[in-house]
Amino acid sequence: MSVLVFAENWDGKFKxxxxxxxxxARQMADMLGxxxxxxxxxxxxxxxxxxxxxxxxxxxxKISGEQYKILDNQSCTSAIAQVxxxxxxxxxxxxxxxxxxxxxxxxSVRLKxxxxxxxxxxxxxxxxxxVRRKVFSGKAFAAVRISSEKKILTLSQNSFGISEAPKESxxxxxxxxxxxxxxxxEVRDVQKQAGKVIxxxxxxxxxxxxxxxxxxNWGPLEELAGILGAALACSRPVSDEGWRPHEEHTGQxxxxxxxxxxMAFGISGAIQHLAGVSSSKCIVAVNTDKNAPIFExxxxxxxxxxxxxxxxxxxxxxxxxxx
Amino acid sequence: xxxxxxLSSVPDTTTKVRFRDxxxxxxxxxxxxxxxxxxxxxxxxxxxxxxxxxxxxxxxTVATVGTAETEPVIRKALAIGADDAYRVDAAPQDAWCVANxxxxxxxxxxxxxxxxxxxxxDYNGSAVGGMLSEILGxxxxxxxxxxxxxxxxxxxNREIDGGKEVVHIPVPFVGIVQKGIAKEPRIASMRxxxxxxxxxxxxxxxAAVTPMTETVEYQLPATKKACxxxxxxxxxxxxxxxxxxxxxx
Numbered sequence: 303m304s305v306l307v308f309a310e311n312w313d314g315k316f317k318x319x320x321x322x323x324x325x326x327a328r329q330m331a332d333m334l335g336x337x338x339x340x341x342x343x344x345x346x347x348x349x350x351x352x353x354x355x356x357x358x359x360x361x362x363x364k365i366s367g368e369q370y371k372i373l374d375n376q377s378c379t380s381a382i383a384q385v386x387x388x389x390x391x392x393x394x395x396x397x398x399x400x401x402x403x404x405x406x407x408x409x410s411v412r413l414k415x416x417x418x419x420x421x422x423x424x425x426x427x428x429x430x431x432x433v434r435r436k437v438f439s440g441k442a443f444a445a446v447r448i449s450s451e452k453k454i455l456t457l458s459q460n461s462f463g464i465s466e467a468p469k470e471s472x473x474x475x476x477x478x479x480x481x482x483x484x485x486x487x488e489v490r491d492v493q494k495q496a497g498k499v500i501x502x503x504x505x506x507x508x509x510x511x512x513x514x515x516x517x518x519n520w521g522p523l524e525e526l527a528g529i530l531g532a533a534l535a536c537s538r539p540v541s542d543e544g545w546r547p548h549e550e551h552t553g554q555x556x557x558x559x560x561x562x563x564x565m566a567f568g569i570s571g572a573i574q575h576l577a578g579v580s581s582s583k584c585i586v587a588v589n590t591d592k593n594a595p596i597f598e599x600x601x602x603x604x605x606x607x608x609x610x611x612x613x614x615x616x617x618x619x620x621x622x623x624x625x
Numbered sequence: 626x627x628x629x630x631x632l633s634s635v636p637d638t639t640t641k642v643r644f645r646d647x648x649x650x651x652x653x654x655x656x657x658x659x660x661x662x663x664x665x666x667x668x669x670x671x672x673x674x675x676x677x678x679x680x681x682x683x684x685x686t687v688a689t690v691g692t693a694e695t696e697p698v699i700r701k702a703l704a705i706g707a708d709d710a711y712r713v714d715a716a717p718q719d720a721w722c723v724a725n726x727x728x729x730x731x732x733x734x735x736x737x738x739x740x741x742x743x744x745x746x747d748y749n750g751s752a753v754g755g756m757l758s759e760i761l762g763x764x765x766x767x768x769x770x771x772x773x774x775x776x777x778x779x780x781x782n783r784e785i786d787g788g789k790e791v792v793h794i795p796v797p798f799v800g801i802v803q804k805g806i807a808k809e810p811r812i813a814s815m816r817x818x819x820x821x822x823x824x825x826x827x828x829x830x831x832a833a834v835t836p837m838t839e840t841v842e843y844q845l846p847a848t849k850k851a852c853x854x855x856x857x858x859x860x861x862x863x864x865x866x867x868x869x870x871x872x873x874x
Contacts, residue, residue, distance in 0.1 A: 312786060372790075375755070375765045398751075400784060403743065404767035404801070407755025410721065416837030417720065419750050432841055438642045439746050445842040456751075486764045487794050490780075494788030503786070506873070530874075541804075548770070548805045549784065554638050554746055555662045556804060563873040574638045580846065584871045586863070587852070597852045602866060606857030614860040619874070622864050 304361075305331040306391035307340045308382055309354060310401050314346050317503060319397050321357050321464045326457050327395050328358025328467045330424055336392060338469075339363060341385045341476075343370045343378060348473050355471035357464065362473045363389070372489045373401060379408040380481035386413060388476070391452070398456035399502065406456050415452035422461035439554040439577040459502060460560040461581070501550065504533035506563045507582075509552060511537040511575075513568020513589060513608055517545035522612035523567060529619055535559070537569045553578035567608035571596025588612075626774070626796065627684045628671045629736040631727055631753065632702055633661040633717075633745040634695040644843040651747075651843070660698050662810075663742025667800075669807035670772055671740060672706045680774040684708050686736070690717050690726040696826070703821035704813035710824070715831035718839075720748075724756035725834040731761060733829070737796035738779065743768060743803040758799035766792055770805030 307327045309320050324340060331338045337360040342351055344366065351362045363385050369377065382405065386394055394409060396402035398420045410417040423434035426445075431453060437444045501507065508527040510520060520534075527534050534550055541551035552559055554574040564582035568589060569575060576599045579585065587600035588611045597603045604611055636642070637657040645652040660668070668687065674680040687702045688711040689695055699710045711733075713726040731739065739761075741754030758765035770789065771782035781792045781800065813821070855863040867874040 373785075375758070375767065379759070400768045400786075403751040404755060404765065407720065407724075407752040408759040408765070410752070410837075411724070411756050411759035414837075417750070417752055417756075418838060419752060434844075435749075437748055437843070438636075438640075439638075439749060441642045441846075442644075443844040443846065444748075444840045445844070446838050447841050448838050450837040483762070483764075486798075487766060487792050489790050489792055491791040492785075492788065493791075494785075496787075498787050500786050542809070551804060563867070563871070572639075573641070584867070584873045586867070597854075599849065600852045601849070601871060602863060603852040603854050604857050604860070604863060605854065611857055611860060614857075615863070618861045618864040621861075622868060622874070 303392035304336050304339045304389050305334065306386055306389055306394045307338065307359070308394070308396045308402070308405065309340045309342045310397065311342060311344050311346045314344070315350060316353065318464065319399070319459050319503070320354070322460070322462055323395055323397055323457055324354050324357035324359055325464050325467070326424070326462045330393060333424060333428055334392070337361060339389045339391070341365065341382060343381060351473050352471065355469050356466050358467035358469055359471045360469050362471055363476045364473055365476050365478060369485060372487070373404070374485045374487050375404050375408060376483055377481045377485050379405055379412060381478040383409060383412045384478045385476060394454045396454070396456045398458050402456040406454050410454050413452050413454070414450060415454045416448035416450035417454045418446045418448055419456040420458045421455045422458045440558060440580050441577050458560070499527070499531060499533040501533040501535055501552070501557055502559060504561050506530045506532035507535050507559060507561045507565070508532045509535035509537070509564065509566050509569060510540060511566065511569030512539045513570070514540070519609065520546070522616065526612065526616055526619070529616065529623070537575050566596055566600070567612065569596055570594040571599055626682050626737040627686065628674070628682055628738045628740065629731065630664065630668045630671050630685065630687050630707070631739065631741040631757070632664045632668070632687050632689045632698065633742070634658045634689060634691055634698040635661045635745055635747045638662065638746060642845070648843045649841070658695070658698055660702060661742050661745045663744065663802060663804070665810045666804065666807045667740040667742055667802045668702055668705065668707065669810050670802070672811070673807065674772070674774060681777060682774070686710065686734070688713070688727055688730045690715055690723045692716050699826060700821050701813060703824045703826070704817040705811045706817065708824065710826045711829060712826060713829050713831050718836040720750045720752035720756055721837045722834045724753050724760055726831055727753070727757050728760040729832045730829065735797070739797065739799045741799065741801055743801050754799050754801035761799070763797050763799060764794055765799040765801060766794060767801040769800050769802050772800060772802070772806060
């Protein structure tokens with residue numbers, strides 16, 4: 303048996319979340335006494351693949367080919383399922399991101415493997431496969447037992463951390479049998495904004511709410527995000543009003559994020575908003591209302607007008623960075 | 626074309642969650658139930674398509690897996706404009722069970738487009754739509770933020786990191802929808818509420834399925850320590866705290 307990790311790549315490169323997945327898989331594999339196998343789909347160099355051995359991959363299976371340039375849920379499921387069978391995977395681990403959420407449920411059905419998604423802990427023990435996951439959109443946790451023999455997990459991003467456990471790994475190529483249905487989804491166009499920090503990847507997030515008063519007041523937030531290499535986010539009213547794109551909406555029905563630092567400006571902190579950001583390691587809130595619920599969730603608070611605080615904050619951070 | 630929208634009945638988003646039975650089950654006492662927000666957006670989009678003659682949608686059906694207590698949520702969907710409904714009479718045990726019950730509904734009546742929200746706001750599994758498509762052996766597209774039909778061709782926008790893809794797909798398929806698919810959910814009119822009472826709602830006995838997962842315990846997050854307040858006149862202090870105490874800058 304083995305622990306199998308699906309390592310997604312972005313234009314041939316892995317991200318920190320991939321390293322976190324392999325770290326998690328390594329620790330689980332040590333607990334279960336299994337090796338860690340990584341499967342990669344798409345065009346990734348052997349050099350890049352080998353970087354995953356630093357976090358504990360024993361074996362790396364690469365599947366390449368033009369047909370895998372786009373994510374077709376059926377063909378990717380078929381390819382990963384074939385690797386899982388060949389490698390006798392007892393546990394399969396994917397990221398709890400758009401790709402993982404698309405593939406894990408299909409794999410679960412295909413392999414008759416119980417699925418726990420958005421997991422943030424290792425199993426309780428070797429014989430008691432109970433993992434912790436977020437439920438009620440971050441308002442609570444559930445301990446979930448997977449009773450099937452094979453198991454699938456999606457790991458909540460930035461919930462476990464990265465640690466090195468170097469292994470001598472080998473890279474092997476694998477050519478899956480084509481999926482019985484063939485690829486039916488057809489990607490006609492890809493629109494990407496280059497150079498933008500992706501919200502769910504960001505270590506620092508700068509967020510604005512209705513207290514910003516107008517979409518024309520986003521300049522200082524953008525400037526602050528620029529200095530910090532942060533992503534921009536917003537509260538639901540802001541995206542509902544069309545002040546900012548819905549991709550930036552964080553909260554119960556938007557993105558659920560867990561950055562190291564979340565800075566909320568003019569956000570009162572409705573329970574739905576807090577659900578999406580409460581896993582942040584540190585929360586800073588700036589709001590004119592000292593009774594705003596955001597201060598109950600925040601680590602550091604400033605009672606004041608975001609429009610006045612932002613220029614000071616930008617100046618102080620610049621000064622601190624220049625020292 | 627015929628569209629099926631899968632609905633989940635969930636606690637209102639303002640609910641403060643509590644547990645009972647020594648933290649083994651959700652305490653539903655005093656909870657208001659609503660259509661899962663993503664499912665509601667999917668339903669809204671399905672109804673918009675039905676109202677546009679060029680899209681060629683003849684019927685919008687809703688389906689849920691739940692006990693009789695979920696009927697108010699189904700009636701709400703009918704009041705908003707769905708034509709008919711199925712309820713599989715079973716308490717949802719896990720995503721695998723729910724997906725199998727929904728597959729049984731599709732087995733009774735074929736649909737061209739099956740829509741499901743990307744997750745439910747209670748169990749956040751993000752699993753039912755994908756599992757359903759695999760059980761049915763049809764394509765699925767996840768994280769879709771727009772759905773249009775032009776000359777019988779379904780065109781979707783799928784969100785990817787830092788952008789989106791425009792995807793064409795043949796029917797039947799499962800569309801797993803997220804925010805952006807429709808702007809605002811609809812509010813039922815008085816007339817809608819009246820007609821909803823007489824719209825067909827079929828109750829089906831559940832298929833026999835064994836769950837693959839079970840929740841053994843719930844926990845509330847640890848309470849946070851009090852917030853450190855910083856004077857707006859000394860923002861430099863905030864920066865020093867973030868650097869030296871929190872070590873996040």
